[in-house]
Amino acid sequence: MQKIIEIYDTTLRDGSQAEDISFSVDDKLRITEKLDELGIHYIEGGWPGSNPKDAEYFKKVKKLPLKNSVITAFGSTHRPKIKVENDSNVKSLIASEAKIFTIFGKTWDFHVTEALKVSLEENLELIFNTITYLKKYAEKVFFDAEHFFDGYKDNSEYALKCLKTAEEAKADCIILCDTNGGTLPAEVAKIVKDVRQSINVPLGIHAHNDSDCAVANSIVAIINGAVQVQGTINGFGERCGNANLCSVIPNLQLKLGYRCIDDYKLKKLTEVSRFVYEIANLIPFKRQPFVGESAFAHKGGVHVSAVRKRPETYEHIRPELVGNRQRILVSDLAGKSNILKKAEEFNIPLEPNSLEVQAIVDAIKTLENEGYQFEGAEASLELLFRKTLGLKRKFFDLIGFRVIDEKRKGDEPTLSEATIMVKVGKNIEHTASTGNGPVNALDNALRKALERFYPELKRVRLKDYKVRVVNSGKGTASKVRVLIESGDDEDVWSTVGVSENIIEASWQAIVDGIEYKLCKEKIKKGEI
Template sequence: MARVIELYDTTLRDGTQAENFNLSVDDKIKVCRQLDRIGIDFIEGGWPGSNPLAVEFFKQMQGVALKQARLAAFGSTRHFQKKPDQDANLQALLAAKTPAVTIFGKSWDIHVIDALRIELEDNLQIIEDSLAYLRPHVRHLIYDAEHFFDGFKNNREYCLATLGKAMAGGAETIVLCDTNGGTLPHEIPEIMERVLQYRAEQGSEVRIGIHSHNDSETAVANALMGVHCGADHIQGTINGFGERCGNANLTSIIPALIFKMGLECKVGKRIDQLYTTARMVNELANLPHNRYQPYVGESAFAHKGGIHVSAVQRNPMTYEHIAPEKVGNSRRVLISDQSGKSNVLMKAQKYGLDIEADDPLMTEIISQLKELENQGYQYEAAEASFELLMRRALGLHRDFFQLEAFRVMNHKYDLNKSPYTEATIRLYVDGSEVHTAAMGDGPVNALDRALRKALTRFYPSLEDMELTDYKVRVLTGEYGTGAKVRVLVESKDLEDSWGTVGVSVNIIEASWQALVDSINYKLMKDEKGRC
């Protein structure tokens, strides 16, 4: 029978210490529900009493029924000058009324002397006292040995003695923390071997865990090595969020445990929700998705070179280490100047277009693609524009409107006030002339509003569409402010999201191209849905 690994998520505590990572109480509850849904064993909710947000979160969570996960409150060992029953930190942990409590203590003698400024024996006492006090009041008691790996390297006997006190205090799980993130994978086996030996010497059956930080880019590797060497509990965060360079990334660790190491964990039954869970956390934190992230990134199973695409068509294992569907992701074929017929054929298949490899139009599409990319267009993040390009080449796309003219005006009347921006558009829809204007927060926004205002009465579904991202890239720097630019626009409606592209030496013109493609794609999509 395969070993079962316990997963402990600290996104809501350690993860929120990351720069620019913030979650409201409602957001944290949503994350809790999702982590519970996929089968995480423990969810660390934060440090009770540290701030009003934490107090409110734990209060509201008392009314939330988790089906699989156990909520953990986090705190420290008691203050040296306070008895356990008088320590505000320990009392706040109990007041949170969580089934699990995690406390951390000092393992590194330097921290005891320089940070706590107490004797080494005193630190051992407060570790045991704190855990022993909490033990009767909680179902699950976890001890985080802070700075364990640094402490072991500096004074291994004392470092192990702190673990002994945690065992004596009643901890059911002891977690070895690489708090500064400086440990490398090859160091883990010897240290783990000595810890397991020490546990046996103490006659203890305490569970051993690992909590690694990513300051040396080895957090995931260290966590997996820890498990390989005998740890049965891993702490980490979704998408690796955390202080400084982050924590061990659970979205990389979980698939490795299941698909590569043959181990079991509760998430294994719902691992196909890993991709959506990773995106949900990013969206709630209002942070962009890391497209290059293993397993759950948009580029994790993206194929660009024609030779790769041809091989993947025959056997995905040639260039994929697991099937993307296993983690809820999907295979993507990118369109670029490296593309061959294999890429374009796979795209045509995806779009439902009937075209053969020897069709003369195939050569024309590839030639047109390469010429456009030579001008600065890129379709890797603008597949909607590429689908429109293919449909036009095949004579399968109709223009839903024809532009006659547009004008954008910026007026700065007062240096202390924002500019006044207005866009005017004249276009035709099925022979009917439309002439309209709109104000906006800048020229692109004004142009977008004017275009929608002109078209919505003909195509009401545009009310469900919104622009979600807008990026400008300068393609050539030698012309200064006269350089050519590429504009990427991401749009979405109630069902999908899509990207479009425009290129010009005029940023307004490039933006117009991307906006027009975006609206044409939306209308084409709606028309296909009605057929």
């Protein structure tokens, strides 16, 4: 029988303390629903005594029909010189009506005397009183032993005495915290093993990532007897972050055979990771293990040739197990295997030994030498395939365009206007449009000119725009690469353009984005 490991998520509390992250109450409720779908055992909703937003969250979260997760409320031991029943933070915890409370307390003697400014004995009383009192109001009380590993290394006798006190107060789980994130895996393994011999209460691990060891520390703690892991989605958290549950969960479940969540729910991991990035308004980290867009991406021809035969040759797990997918990248390193695999993805018939395969390889290498990069612009890559194979249809011809930027006063924004003339069949369309900058004006003008002939373009929007200098040594005369992300109600696609002129590079990417959309519509209708 698989050993069950409890997953405790603190994205909404510890994760929200990260720089550049601020969740609204609605954001926190939406993330809660996603974590519940994933099958997380405990969701730490926040610290109700610290701010009105968290207090509001606990009122609203009661209305969510959660199926898998239990909401926990976070707080501290009661303040010195104030009775536990009179402490405002303790009262706020009780008022939250959460089923589980998680209380942190000092276990490093240095913190007790220097930060908390109380005696070592008084700190033990704070731990005991708070846990004992809150046990009357909750199904469970967890004790986060703050700075435990540093405390144990400095004064193991006192650190263990703090845990013994929590045990005597009937804490349901004692979580060993590497609050400064400086402990290494070998130290964690030894200390958890030592603690396990002295403490009978179930143990947990709460690791920070300041030494880039939070995931490893969490795993070795479980191997050595801990049964609960605290962490955050995507490793969000203060300073360098917390243990990343998107790595901890699959490592424990797929590599070590522990039971964290149901296998079919594990397939939602990538979706949940990207959802939390979106709510946090952060760009997903492409190279994030397990769930990143590049986690199962293959570029070298030797690698691609191998994974086409047996994926495990260069993949440590099957990406589908965590809801991700294998990606074959095409670049100037590409061999024929890359091209054939991409052709399969694009549903383009291509014979392995045909001259067209080499023609595509040569075209890609030539363009990448000029500064193009297709790894993040697969829509442009598919159009290149179709063009090389004679499968690309022309939807319009450009007669000409003009873009004007005008600034009338120093303190007023620049005005951008684009005029364009295109030919669609025998029809000539001449129109103009303004925009938030020259690229946006040009994009608006082109779609305005084409929408009469291709009404499906009315749903297309330019979603993202990135510029990268290709040869930086030439200063303002440098060649630039423009990546544009376009999308409609159903799909998102990326295109690329390269030129010494940023408007020309943008034009190339805009045109590819529109032609890709029109091409897909024709394929859908069976007209190509």
